[in-house]
Amino acid sequence: MQQTRVNQGFEYYVRFIERFPNVKSLAEADEQEVLKYWQGLGYYSRARNLHKAAKKIVSDFNAQFPKTYKEIISLPGIGEYTAAAISSFAYNLPYAAVDGNIYRVLSRISANDTPIDTTAGKKVFTEIAQNLLDKLQPGLHNQAIMEFGAIYCTPANPDCQNCPLLDFCEAKKLNLVQQLPVKQSKTKVTNRYFNYFFIQNGKSTYLQKRTKKDIWRNLYEFPLIETDGEMDFSSLVQTPEFKTLFENTDYQINKISKPFKHMLSHQIIYAIFYDINILGENMRLQSFEKTELSNLYLYPISRLTELFLESIEK
DNA sequence: AAGCCGGGGTT
DNA sequence: AACCCAGGCTT
Known part of the structure:
Protein backbone atom coordinates (compact mmCIF):
# COMPACT_ATOMS: atom_id res chain seq x y z
CA MET A 1 0.00 0.00 0.00
CA LEU A 180 2.69 17.38 16.15
CA PRO A 181 4.08 15.71 14.19
CA VAL A 182 6.41 18.29 12.64
CA LYS A 183 7.13 18.02 8.94
CA GLN A 184 9.96 19.84 7.28
CA SER A 185 9.71 19.84 3.51
CA LYS A 186 6.87 21.00 1.40
CA THR A 187 6.98 19.55 -2.09
CA LYS A 188 6.86 22.29 -4.66
CA VAL A 189 4.50 21.87 -7.56
CA THR A 190 5.59 22.41 -11.15
CA ASN A 191 3.31 23.09 -14.12
CA ARG A 192 3.54 21.04 -17.31
CA TYR A 193 1.74 21.37 -20.61
CA PHE A 194 0.94 18.22 -22.61
CA ASN A 195 -0.40 18.31 -26.17
CA TYR A 196 -1.54 14.79 -27.06
CA PHE A 197 -2.51 13.48 -30.49
CA PHE A 198 -5.20 10.82 -30.67
CA ILE A 199 -4.46 9.91 -34.27
CA GLN A 200 -6.92 7.66 -36.06
CA ASN A 201 -5.75 5.86 -39.17
CA GLY A 202 -8.60 3.61 -40.22
CA LYS A 203 -9.15 1.31 -37.25
CA SER A 204 -5.75 2.04 -35.75
CA THR A 205 -4.06 4.60 -33.52
CA TYR A 206 -0.51 5.24 -32.31
CA LEU A 207 1.05 4.86 -28.88
CA GLN A 208 4.42 5.33 -27.25
CA LYS A 209 5.92 3.93 -24.07
CA ARG A 210 7.20 6.40 -21.47
CA THR A 211 10.65 5.01 -20.83
CA LYS A 212 12.38 8.00 -19.30
CA LYS A 213 12.86 8.72 -15.60
CA ASP A 214 9.71 10.74 -15.30
CA ILE A 215 6.10 10.28 -14.24
CA TRP A 216 4.25 7.22 -15.52
CA ARG A 217 7.39 5.29 -16.39
CA ASN A 218 6.65 2.29 -18.64
CA LEU A 219 3.03 3.30 -19.14
CA TYR A 220 1.74 4.03 -22.65
CA GLU A 221 0.38 7.27 -24.04
CA PHE A 222 -0.56 8.94 -27.31
CA PRO A 223 2.07 10.85 -29.28
CA LEU A 224 2.93 13.87 -27.17
CA ILE A 225 4.40 17.31 -27.67
CA GLU A 226 5.24 18.92 -24.34
CA THR A 227 5.48 22.70 -24.38
CA ASP A 228 6.75 25.25 -21.89
CA GLY A 229 3.36 26.91 -21.62
CA GLU A 230 -0.17 26.72 -22.91
CA MET A 231 -0.13 26.70 -26.70
CA ASP A 232 -3.04 26.96 -29.09
CA PHE A 233 -3.22 24.88 -32.23
CA SER A 234 -2.12 27.61 -34.60
CA SER A 235 1.15 27.92 -32.67
CA LEU A 236 1.54 24.22 -32.16
CA VAL A 237 1.50 23.48 -35.90
CA GLN A 238 4.53 25.73 -36.32
CA THR A 239 6.74 23.81 -33.88
CA PRO A 240 9.38 21.54 -35.40
CA GLU A 241 7.97 18.65 -33.36
CA PHE A 242 4.56 19.02 -34.96
CA LYS A 243 6.02 19.40 -38.44
CA THR A 244 8.05 16.24 -38.01
CA LEU A 245 5.09 14.33 -36.63
CA PHE A 246 2.83 15.14 -39.56
CA GLU A 247 5.21 15.88 -42.43
CA ASN A 248 4.02 14.53 -45.76
CA THR A 249 0.87 13.36 -44.05
CA ASP A 250 -2.67 14.22 -44.99
CA TYR A 251 -4.24 15.08 -41.63
CA GLN A 252 -7.56 16.47 -40.59
CA ILE A 253 -8.54 17.78 -37.16
CA ASN A 254 -11.61 15.90 -36.05
CA LYS A 255 -12.05 17.38 -32.60
CA ILE A 256 -10.17 19.23 -29.88
CA SER A 257 -10.79 17.98 -26.33
CA LYS A 258 -11.68 20.13 -23.39
CA PRO A 259 -8.64 21.27 -21.43
CA PHE A 260 -7.71 18.74 -18.74
CA LYS A 261 -6.16 19.89 -15.47
CA HIS A 262 -4.60 16.82 -13.95
CA MET A 263 -3.14 17.30 -10.49
CA LEU A 264 -0.44 15.07 -9.08
CA SER A 265 1.16 15.59 -5.69
CA HIS A 266 4.13 17.40 -7.23
CA GLN A 267 2.99 18.41 -10.72
CA ILE A 268 -0.01 20.04 -12.35
CA ILE A 269 -0.49 18.86 -15.91
CA TYR A 270 -2.49 20.93 -18.34
CA ALA A 271 -3.43 18.63 -21.21
CA ILE A 272 -5.23 18.89 -24.54
CA PHE A 273 -6.03 15.93 -26.76
CA TYR A 274 -6.27 16.53 -30.51
CA ASP A 275 -8.50 13.99 -32.24
CA ILE A 276 -6.97 13.71 -35.70
CA ASN A 277 -7.72 11.58 -38.75
CA ILE A 278 -4.92 10.76 -41.16
CA LEU A 279 -4.45 9.01 -44.49
CA GLY A 280 -1.17 7.17 -44.94
CA GLU A 281 1.89 7.40 -42.72
CA ASN A 282 5.35 8.87 -42.50
CA MET A 283 8.71 7.92 -40.99
CA ARG A 284 7.99 9.55 -37.62
CA LEU A 285 4.61 7.88 -37.19
CA GLN A 286 6.14 4.50 -38.00
CA SER A 287 8.33 4.85 -34.92
CA PHE A 288 5.25 4.63 -32.69
CA GLU A 289 3.43 1.47 -31.69
CA LYS A 290 0.52 1.16 -34.07
CA THR A 291 -2.44 -0.61 -32.54
CA GLU A 292 -6.07 -1.19 -33.34
CA LEU A 293 -8.48 0.87 -31.29
CA SER A 294 -10.14 -2.33 -30.10
CA ASN A 295 -6.83 -3.38 -28.50
CA LEU A 296 -6.22 -0.19 -26.55
CA TYR A 297 -7.44 -1.90 -23.39
CA LEU A 298 -4.30 -4.07 -23.36
CA TYR A 299 -1.99 -1.13 -22.69
CA PRO A 300 -1.34 0.28 -19.22
CA ILE A 301 -2.13 4.01 -19.34
CA SER A 302 -2.15 6.91 -16.92
CA ARG A 303 -5.28 8.11 -15.18
CA LEU A 304 -5.14 11.19 -17.41
CA THR A 305 -5.24 9.19 -20.64
CA GLU A 306 -7.90 6.96 -19.13
CA LEU A 307 -10.05 10.00 -18.35
CA PHE A 308 -9.68 11.26 -21.93
CA LEU A 309 -10.73 7.89 -23.36
CA GLU A 310 -13.73 7.83 -21.03
CA SER A 311 -14.70 11.32 -22.21
CA ILE A 312 -14.95 10.24 -25.85
CA GLU A 313 -16.69 6.91 -25.27
CA LYS A 314 -20.22 8.25 -25.50
C1' DA B 1 20.03 15.04 2.72
C1' DA B 2 16.87 16.29 -0.62
C1' DG B 3 14.00 15.30 -4.50
C1' DC B 4 11.00 12.43 -7.14
C1' DC B 5 7.17 9.29 -7.83
C1' DG B 6 0.18 9.23 -8.31
C1' DG B 7 -4.15 9.23 -7.20
C1' DG B 8 -7.88 10.14 -4.21
C1' DG B 9 -10.24 11.13 0.14
C1' DT B 10 -10.60 14.64 4.26
C1' DT B 11 -10.40 18.70 6.40
C1' DA C 1 -6.10 24.60 -1.06
C1' DA C 2 -3.50 21.85 2.12
C1' DC C 3 -2.75 17.57 4.09
C1' DC C 4 -2.18 12.71 4.25
C1' DC C 5 -2.16 7.89 3.08
C1' DA C 6 0.08 0.37 6.09
C1' DG C 7 7.13 4.45 1.71
C1' DG C 8 11.11 3.45 -1.39
C1' DC C 9 14.49 4.72 -4.67
C1' DT C 10 17.58 7.92 -6.98
C1' DT C 11 20.43 11.74 -7.09
Whole structure:
Protein backbone atom coordinates (compact mmCIF):
# COMPACT_ATOMS: atom_id res chain seq x y z
CA MET A 1 0.00 0.00 0.00
CA GLN A 2 2.99 2.35 0.47
CA GLN A 3 1.53 5.88 0.73
CA THR A 4 -1.90 4.67 -0.36
CA ARG A 5 -5.02 4.13 1.72
CA VAL A 6 -5.99 0.52 2.22
CA ASN A 7 -9.51 1.20 0.96
CA GLN A 8 -8.13 2.66 -2.25
CA GLY A 9 -6.02 -0.40 -2.98
CA PHE A 10 -8.26 -3.18 -1.73
CA GLU A 11 -10.10 -3.96 -4.97
CA TYR A 12 -6.80 -3.83 -6.83
CA TYR A 13 -5.41 -6.36 -4.34
CA VAL A 14 -8.32 -8.73 -4.92
CA ARG A 15 -7.99 -8.62 -8.70
CA PHE A 16 -4.20 -8.80 -8.50
CA ILE A 17 -4.00 -11.98 -6.45
CA GLU A 18 -6.73 -13.51 -8.56
CA ARG A 19 -4.61 -13.06 -11.69
CA PHE A 20 -1.26 -13.70 -9.94
CA PRO A 21 -2.13 -16.22 -7.22
CA ASN A 22 1.47 -17.18 -6.48
CA VAL A 23 4.99 -15.90 -6.91
CA LYS A 24 5.71 -17.96 -10.03
CA SER A 25 2.70 -16.66 -11.93
CA LEU A 26 3.81 -13.10 -11.17
CA ALA A 27 7.43 -13.80 -12.07
CA GLU A 28 6.42 -15.28 -15.41
CA ALA A 29 4.10 -12.41 -16.36
CA ASP A 30 5.04 -9.56 -18.70
CA GLU A 31 5.66 -6.25 -16.96
CA GLN A 32 3.07 -4.67 -19.22
CA GLU A 33 0.35 -6.91 -17.82
CA VAL A 34 1.48 -6.32 -14.24
CA LEU A 35 1.26 -2.57 -14.85
CA LYS A 36 -2.16 -3.04 -16.42
CA TYR A 37 -3.39 -4.52 -13.16
CA TRP A 38 -1.86 -1.52 -11.34
CA GLN A 39 -3.39 1.05 -13.70
CA GLY A 40 -4.89 4.00 -11.82
CA LEU A 41 -3.23 3.26 -8.46
CA GLY A 42 -0.23 5.53 -8.92
CA TYR A 43 3.38 5.06 -7.81
CA TYR A 44 3.94 2.59 -10.61
CA SER A 45 7.46 1.78 -9.45
CA ARG A 46 5.73 -0.34 -6.82
CA ALA A 47 4.33 -2.59 -9.54
CA ARG A 48 7.64 -2.79 -11.37
CA ASN A 49 9.47 -3.55 -8.12
CA LEU A 50 6.91 -6.14 -7.04
CA HIS A 51 7.40 -7.86 -10.38
CA LYS A 52 11.18 -7.71 -9.98
CA ALA A 53 10.89 -9.06 -6.45
CA ALA A 54 8.84 -12.01 -7.66
CA LYS A 55 11.51 -12.82 -10.24
CA LYS A 56 14.19 -12.59 -7.57
CA ILE A 57 12.29 -14.83 -5.16
CA VAL A 58 12.00 -17.46 -7.88
CA SER A 59 15.61 -17.20 -9.03
CA ASP A 60 17.45 -16.56 -5.75
CA PHE A 61 15.15 -18.07 -3.09
CA ASN A 62 13.83 -21.17 -4.86
CA ALA A 63 10.35 -19.59 -5.18
CA GLN A 64 10.02 -19.48 -1.38
CA PHE A 65 9.47 -16.13 0.30
CA PRO A 66 12.58 -15.40 2.41
CA LYS A 67 12.18 -15.60 6.17
CA THR A 68 14.87 -13.29 7.54
CA TYR A 69 14.75 -9.49 7.77
CA LYS A 70 18.02 -9.17 5.89
CA GLU A 71 16.82 -11.25 2.95
CA ILE A 72 13.40 -9.62 2.91
CA ILE A 73 14.79 -6.08 2.78
CA SER A 74 17.07 -7.14 -0.08
CA LEU A 75 13.99 -7.43 -2.32
CA PRO A 76 13.30 -4.48 -4.62
CA GLY A 77 10.52 -2.21 -3.38
CA ILE A 78 10.85 -3.41 0.21
CA GLY A 79 12.37 -0.84 2.55
CA GLU A 80 12.66 -0.63 6.32
CA TYR A 81 8.95 -0.32 7.02
CA THR A 82 7.76 -3.13 4.74
CA ALA A 83 10.56 -5.46 5.80
CA ALA A 84 9.70 -4.89 9.46
CA ALA A 85 5.98 -5.33 8.77
CA ILE A 86 6.44 -8.64 6.94
CA SER A 87 9.02 -9.88 9.43
CA SER A 88 6.76 -9.19 12.42
CA PHE A 89 3.34 -10.02 10.92
CA ALA A 90 4.35 -13.19 9.11
CA TYR A 91 7.30 -14.54 11.09
CA ASN A 92 6.90 -12.96 14.54
CA LEU A 93 10.35 -11.40 14.31
CA PRO A 94 11.02 -8.47 16.70
CA TYR A 95 11.18 -5.54 14.25
CA ALA A 96 9.26 -2.31 14.83
CA ALA A 97 7.37 -1.24 11.71
CA VAL A 98 7.25 2.55 11.54
CA ASP A 99 4.67 3.86 9.09
CA GLY A 100 2.99 7.27 8.92
CA ASN A 101 0.63 6.38 11.76
CA ILE A 102 3.44 5.42 14.09
CA TYR A 103 5.49 8.53 13.39
CA ARG A 104 2.47 10.57 14.42
CA VAL A 105 1.67 8.53 17.53
CA LEU A 106 5.25 8.49 18.80
CA SER A 107 5.87 12.17 18.14
CA ARG A 108 2.79 13.02 20.19
CA ILE A 109 3.24 10.51 23.01
CA SER A 110 6.78 11.73 23.57
CA ALA A 111 6.13 15.36 22.53
CA ASN A 112 9.10 15.09 20.19
CA ASP A 113 9.25 17.82 17.53
CA THR A 114 11.99 16.22 15.44
CA PRO A 115 10.69 16.48 11.84
CA ILE A 116 9.45 13.03 10.83
CA ASP A 117 10.46 13.42 7.18
CA THR A 118 14.18 13.70 7.85
CA THR A 119 16.99 11.21 8.41
CA ALA A 120 17.20 12.33 12.04
CA GLY A 121 13.46 11.84 12.55
CA LYS A 122 13.52 8.42 10.98
CA LYS A 123 16.36 7.41 13.30
CA VAL A 124 14.82 8.86 16.47
CA PHE A 125 11.32 7.43 16.04
CA THR A 126 12.49 4.05 14.81
CA GLU A 127 14.60 3.79 17.96
CA ILE A 128 11.68 4.76 20.21
CA ALA A 129 9.45 2.26 18.41
CA GLN A 130 12.04 -0.50 18.74
CA ASN A 131 12.38 0.12 22.48
CA LEU A 132 8.60 0.15 22.92
CA LEU A 133 8.03 -3.02 20.89
CA ASP A 134 6.53 -6.05 22.59
CA LYS A 135 9.14 -8.58 21.55
CA LEU A 136 6.86 -11.52 22.34
CA GLN A 137 4.09 -10.43 19.95
CA PRO A 138 5.71 -7.89 17.63
CA GLY A 139 3.19 -8.36 14.82
CA LEU A 140 0.22 -7.74 17.07
CA HIS A 141 2.00 -4.79 18.67
CA ASN A 142 2.90 -3.14 15.36
CA GLN A 143 -0.61 -3.50 13.99
CA ALA A 144 -2.14 -2.27 17.26
CA ILE A 145 -0.15 0.98 17.19
CA MET A 146 -1.06 1.52 13.55
CA GLU A 147 -4.75 0.97 14.28
CA PHE A 148 -4.50 3.24 17.30
CA GLY A 149 -3.08 5.95 15.06
CA ALA A 150 -5.80 5.43 12.49
CA ILE A 151 -8.69 5.37 14.99
CA TYR A 152 -7.75 7.65 17.90
CA CYS A 153 -4.55 9.54 17.16
CA THR A 154 -5.65 10.83 13.76
CA PRO A 155 -3.87 13.67 11.91
CA ALA A 156 -6.53 16.39 12.11
CA ASN A 157 -9.04 15.80 14.90
CA PRO A 158 -7.65 13.17 17.27
CA ASP A 159 -10.14 11.61 19.67
CA CYS A 160 -8.28 12.57 22.85
CA GLN A 161 -11.44 12.33 24.97
CA ASN A 162 -11.66 8.59 24.48
CA CYS A 163 -7.93 7.97 24.11
CA PRO A 164 -6.73 4.97 26.17
CA LEU A 165 -3.22 6.44 26.27
CA LEU A 166 -4.23 9.91 27.39
CA ASP A 167 -2.39 9.66 30.72
CA PHE A 168 0.87 8.79 28.94
CA CYS A 169 0.67 11.50 26.28
CA GLU A 170 3.23 14.26 26.72
CA ALA A 171 1.78 16.26 23.83
CA LYS A 172 -1.60 16.34 25.56
CA LYS A 173 -0.04 17.48 28.84
CA LEU A 174 1.78 20.29 27.04
CA ASN A 175 -1.17 21.06 24.74
CA LEU A 176 0.96 20.29 21.66
CA VAL A 177 -1.24 17.65 20.02
CA GLN A 178 -2.21 19.94 17.16
CA GLN A 179 1.42 20.95 16.45
CA LEU A 180 2.69 17.38 16.15
CA PRO A 181 4.08 15.71 14.19
CA VAL A 182 6.41 18.29 12.64
CA LYS A 183 7.13 18.02 8.94
CA GLN A 184 9.96 19.84 7.28
CA SER A 185 9.71 19.84 3.51
CA LYS A 186 6.87 21.00 1.40
CA THR A 187 6.98 19.55 -2.09
CA LYS A 188 6.86 22.29 -4.66
CA VAL A 189 4.50 21.87 -7.56
CA THR A 190 5.59 22.41 -11.15
CA ASN A 191 3.31 23.09 -14.12
CA ARG A 192 3.54 21.04 -17.31
CA TYR A 193 1.74 21.37 -20.61
CA PHE A 194 0.94 18.22 -22.61
CA ASN A 195 -0.40 18.31 -26.17
CA TYR A 196 -1.54 14.79 -27.06
CA PHE A 197 -2.51 13.48 -30.49
CA PHE A 198 -5.20 10.82 -30.67
CA ILE A 199 -4.46 9.91 -34.27
CA GLN A 200 -6.92 7.66 -36.06
CA ASN A 201 -5.75 5.86 -39.17
CA GLY A 202 -8.60 3.61 -40.22
CA LYS A 203 -9.15 1.31 -37.25
CA SER A 204 -5.75 2.04 -35.75
CA THR A 205 -4.06 4.60 -33.52
CA TYR A 206 -0.51 5.24 -32.31
CA LEU A 207 1.05 4.86 -28.88
CA GLN A 208 4.42 5.33 -27.25
CA LYS A 209 5.92 3.93 -24.07
CA ARG A 210 7.20 6.40 -21.47
CA THR A 211 10.65 5.01 -20.83
CA LYS A 212 12.38 8.00 -19.30
CA LYS A 213 12.86 8.72 -15.60
CA ASP A 214 9.71 10.74 -15.30
CA ILE A 215 6.10 10.28 -14.24
CA TRP A 216 4.25 7.22 -15.52
CA ARG A 217 7.39 5.29 -16.39
CA ASN A 218 6.65 2.29 -18.64
CA LEU A 219 3.03 3.30 -19.14
CA TYR A 220 1.74 4.03 -22.65
CA GLU A 221 0.38 7.27 -24.04
CA PHE A 222 -0.56 8.94 -27.31
CA PRO A 223 2.07 10.85 -29.28
CA LEU A 224 2.93 13.87 -27.17
CA ILE A 225 4.40 17.31 -27.67
CA GLU A 226 5.24 18.92 -24.34
CA THR A 227 5.48 22.70 -24.38
CA ASP A 228 6.75 25.25 -21.89
CA GLY A 229 3.36 26.91 -21.62
CA GLU A 230 -0.17 26.72 -22.91
CA MET A 231 -0.13 26.70 -26.70
CA ASP A 232 -3.04 26.96 -29.09
CA PHE A 233 -3.22 24.88 -32.23
CA SER A 234 -2.12 27.61 -34.60
CA SER A 235 1.15 27.92 -32.67
CA LEU A 236 1.54 24.22 -32.16
CA VAL A 237 1.50 23.48 -35.90
CA GLN A 238 4.53 25.73 -36.32
CA THR A 239 6.74 23.81 -33.88
CA PRO A 240 9.38 21.54 -35.40
CA GLU A 241 7.97 18.65 -33.36
CA PHE A 242 4.56 19.02 -34.96
CA LYS A 243 6.02 19.40 -38.44
CA THR A 244 8.05 16.24 -38.01
CA LEU A 245 5.09 14.33 -36.63
CA PHE A 246 2.83 15.14 -39.56
CA GLU A 247 5.21 15.88 -42.43
CA ASN A 248 4.02 14.53 -45.76
CA THR A 249 0.87 13.36 -44.05
CA ASP A 250 -2.67 14.22 -44.99
CA TYR A 251 -4.24 15.08 -41.63
CA GLN A 252 -7.56 16.47 -40.59
CA ILE A 253 -8.54 17.78 -37.16
CA ASN A 254 -11.61 15.90 -36.05
CA LYS A 255 -12.05 17.38 -32.60
CA ILE A 256 -10.17 19.23 -29.88
CA SER A 257 -10.79 17.98 -26.33
CA LYS A 258 -11.68 20.13 -23.39
CA PRO A 259 -8.64 21.27 -21.43
CA PHE A 260 -7.71 18.74 -18.74
CA LYS A 261 -6.16 19.89 -15.47
CA HIS A 262 -4.60 16.82 -13.95
CA MET A 263 -3.14 17.30 -10.49
CA LEU A 264 -0.44 15.07 -9.08
CA SER A 265 1.16 15.59 -5.69
CA HIS A 266 4.13 17.40 -7.23
CA GLN A 267 2.99 18.41 -10.72
CA ILE A 268 -0.01 20.04 -12.35
CA ILE A 269 -0.49 18.86 -15.91
CA TYR A 270 -2.49 20.93 -18.34
CA ALA A 271 -3.43 18.63 -21.21
CA ILE A 272 -5.23 18.89 -24.54
CA PHE A 273 -6.03 15.93 -26.76
CA TYR A 274 -6.27 16.53 -30.51
CA ASP A 275 -8.50 13.99 -32.24
CA ILE A 276 -6.97 13.71 -35.70
CA ASN A 277 -7.72 11.58 -38.75
CA ILE A 278 -4.92 10.76 -41.16
CA LEU A 279 -4.45 9.01 -44.49
CA GLY A 280 -1.17 7.17 -44.94
CA GLU A 281 1.89 7.40 -42.72
CA ASN A 282 5.35 8.87 -42.50
CA MET A 283 8.71 7.92 -40.99
CA ARG A 284 7.99 9.55 -37.62
CA LEU A 285 4.61 7.88 -37.19
CA GLN A 286 6.14 4.50 -38.00
CA SER A 287 8.33 4.85 -34.92
CA PHE A 288 5.25 4.63 -32.69
CA GLU A 289 3.43 1.47 -31.69
CA LYS A 290 0.52 1.16 -34.07
CA THR A 291 -2.44 -0.61 -32.54
CA GLU A 292 -6.07 -1.19 -33.34
CA LEU A 293 -8.48 0.87 -31.29
CA SER A 294 -10.14 -2.33 -30.10
CA ASN A 295 -6.83 -3.38 -28.50
CA LEU A 296 -6.22 -0.19 -26.55
CA TYR A 297 -7.44 -1.90 -23.39
CA LEU A 298 -4.30 -4.07 -23.36
CA TYR A 299 -1.99 -1.13 -22.69
CA PRO A 300 -1.34 0.28 -19.22
CA ILE A 301 -2.13 4.01 -19.34
CA SER A 302 -2.15 6.91 -16.92
CA ARG A 303 -5.28 8.11 -15.18
CA LEU A 304 -5.14 11.19 -17.41
CA THR A 305 -5.24 9.19 -20.64
CA GLU A 306 -7.90 6.96 -19.13
CA LEU A 307 -10.05 10.00 -18.35
CA PHE A 308 -9.68 11.26 -21.93
CA LEU A 309 -10.73 7.89 -23.36
CA GLU A 310 -13.73 7.83 -21.03
CA SER A 311 -14.70 11.32 -22.21
CA ILE A 312 -14.95 10.24 -25.85
CA GLU A 313 -16.69 6.91 -25.27
CA LYS A 314 -20.22 8.25 -25.50
C1' DA B 1 20.03 15.04 2.72
C1' DA B 2 16.87 16.29 -0.62
C1' DG B 3 14.00 15.30 -4.50
C1' DC B 4 11.00 12.43 -7.14
C1' DC B 5 7.17 9.29 -7.83
C1' DG B 6 0.18 9.23 -8.31
C1' DG B 7 -4.15 9.23 -7.20
C1' DG B 8 -7.88 10.14 -4.21
C1' DG B 9 -10.24 11.13 0.14
C1' DT B 10 -10.60 14.64 4.26
C1' DT B 11 -10.40 18.70 6.40
C1' DA C 1 -6.10 24.60 -1.06
C1' DA C 2 -3.50 21.85 2.12
C1' DC C 3 -2.75 17.57 4.09
C1' DC C 4 -2.18 12.71 4.25
C1' DC C 5 -2.16 7.89 3.08
C1' DA C 6 0.08 0.37 6.09
C1' DG C 7 7.13 4.45 1.71
C1' DG C 8 11.11 3.45 -1.39
C1' DC C 9 14.49 4.72 -4.67
C1' DT C 10 17.58 7.92 -6.98
C1' DT C 11 20.43 11.74 -7.09
